[in-house]
Amino acid sequence: MEFILEAAAQLFDRDGLAATTNHIAERAGVSIGTVYQYFPNKQALLYALALRHVEATRARLTVVLAELRSREPPFADTMAVLATEVAALHHDRPRLHALMHRHAPRVPAGLAVLGALTDRLIAEVAHHLRRCGRGDADATVTAATLVHALDAQLHHVLLDRSDQVDRLVTLALAITDAERPD
Template identity: 50%
Template sequence: MYAARKRPRQQRSRHTVEVILEAAAQLFQRNGFNATSTNHVADRAGVSIGSVYQYFPNKDALLVALAERHLDAALRGLGSVFDEIRRADLGLEAALRVLVGAVASAHRDRPELHQLLFDQAPRVPELVARLRDGERHLAALLAAELRRMGRGGPDAEVNALLAVQGIEAQLHGAYLHPPAGVDREAVVEAVTVLWCRALGEPLVPDHATGGHDHLERRHAPGADHQV
């Protein structure tokens, strides 16, 4: 019901599908999901309604395909962010500023469509599985960087997964809909500071090495931002 009827194999077919999806994205963003019909999408795309139905049986299938496209683009973009972090050999705070900034930027791009996809795209098993696989992939990249920095606490992999999921959820909520009197850049700063603190623990607990310097440093004014 929600899946595309078939996957395009030829270049021309792939182009047609992209045109249809872009038309749907523009109409969903401008008019809303309920006010948009498949006939509207066909007219906007400049194709016949039969061409739409050749690939998408209904509007829900269009929405799922858009969610897949959005997810794939986000994963590619964040993968490039981790390449940048690794090449620049960034510390924790600088790395998180790049990462949180990239996630915020993705939310700035067509926010109404982003909200629609989050709220109304059917949670089909294939889409959920792709999301979870993507989260685990990004968490592995983040965990590797945390280990390079000697940060992330005694279980960097778990903490990295919590960070990947948490940053997305926090920005989706508070960035798209900030509290009264708070601008979006303040939200980005708050999320960055929060995860600097959460991920700033050393890989090896101090009690394992017999030292207490880190505990004292953690509670010193401004110490949470030393990376």
């Protein structure tokens, strides 16, 4: 099944929604029946790719977040590490990432997985805001603003930009500075 997903990833990144299950089967070197045995349509393929991406992101960020907790760098450095890691997870195949973000089916199980990852990131960013004295009265709200703003930048503005990490860190610091009392 993984080879079908890889073929789908390659073709979605190259052709966008014009990729067909027939093309995916051909690229994977299997019959269309084999593709349909696992995936009833290309939306199911896109959904499976999105779940695979979220799981890879969760696994990588689990390691990075543990490292940040152990090192406790300054907040700007913390955001630079997070931005670098998240950008790296989105840099490869930018067209596929945009397609998954905009067109992968939104089903309860997938939304729960994505929501859990988002909640974890918000909690971790809130922890680092508090640790670095940058959290306002409610660091969780600032963290949520930050996580969702960076997510929007990654998925709508900066997917194929080489300078995205610096822009993400600048945005993160601007948001946290705006939330600090004078």
